[in-house]
Amino acid sequence: MASFHLIRYAGLDAARHMAFDRPVLRGTGGLRFWRLLGTGKGRSMSLGADLRRWALFAVWDGESELECFLERSPVAARWRDESEESWHVRLMPLSSRGGWGGADPLAAATAPPRATPPGPVAVLTRASIRPRRLVAFYRSIPDVDRLLHRQDGCLASIGAGEWPLARQATFSLWDDEQAVGCFAHRTAAHRDVIGRVRREGWYSEELFARFVPFGSQGAWDGRDPLRPVRE
Template identity: 45%
Template sequence: MSTGPLVTLHVWGVPGRSVPGALVRMATDRRPLRRSPGLRFAKLLGTGSGRTFTVRDADPRRWALLAVWDDERAADAFAHGAVVRRWERAAEERWSARMRPLVARGRWSRQEPFGQPRPQRWDGPVAAVTRARLATRKAVTFWRAVPPVSADLHESPGLRLAIGIGEAPLGLQGTFSVWDSAAALNFFAYDRAPHAAVVTRTAREGWYAEELFARLALLSAEGTVAGRDPLG
């Protein structure tokens, strides 16, 4: 496929004894991360089940880093650098993926992290990233609407992986999912009743102060999440 920004996701599972250190790294790694050559955008993320998007979803033993790079050379250099090495030493499980943006709309922290990619054909597995900053006054109605959609997501044909992601336990909500194909993702997004209903309500109720959706071509991945290779 055509060249463009390279998106990477690292997911690290840490043992219980390493959770305090992971919390510290979430703060201390921000400065060296920002200084990485070729970096366009990055977020250190907590993860969770994504079933309710509340504090009880959070998984303190799994952490992630989403980054957008100028090119593969910049991503390679970072992958062998000090920030990743520190996480790797603490981790008992790891998974990483490399992706190229196919479709992106919306903003994340007032930025367009994936640019404005031209639509193009991709016949391999795809990843989807959603992220939203909740409007405070709308949070309760949003949380009430989420469980049916999340339950349906985890039963949707073609889903390989789905995790909740966020910069904070509340108010900054997102998901990262991997699908067999664009067709499988489209079926969930547009043909499954629970998700279609929430899309309609989103426009009507104004749940989000900021939102983003991106579809990415999954170029490669390695490792495991919860003891399983999502693409295996």
């Protein structure tokens, strides 16, 4: 299974935690893959950074290992004690293709192909952008960003990155699989960008994964975006 954690700190010195957390995460039992991510100011990847908000994407051996981390890790303790806002969600992988650091971290955790269950879907995309394609990539973002703001069925979305400019990701929540498909295939701006990505070879590596989100807790911009769905 996987998890996604979004933490907003009260002060601008939050970046120091990125360095201090790494050795702790490396020694966390049952944590098979993780990435600490800075976040953007918009709903998609952008040049602007929110220096107070950071994210963690993690893949676990099982839910018990995640629970142990949340209860006992000094990283999670600081989230509780020092954050202004935090949001956590458990993720059951449905499908994954591509790579992150040379391999698909979700390959062993993804369920065999089957119909997506009804209800909300989480989507993670990430890419390593070729340096010569950075200008084209960032010129394409504003149209997609505006589309996300008004897209029906998008519950929440955030742009993130593990390395400034060239290694970028998005995490988004949707009403259902149909809403994901409408955005991906039926909106001209997004179709055009995807077409250019393929034709012009913008990425040296990319990953696209879908999940069933469950067990969410906390707040993301003042609310839990999955709560209206559950209620």
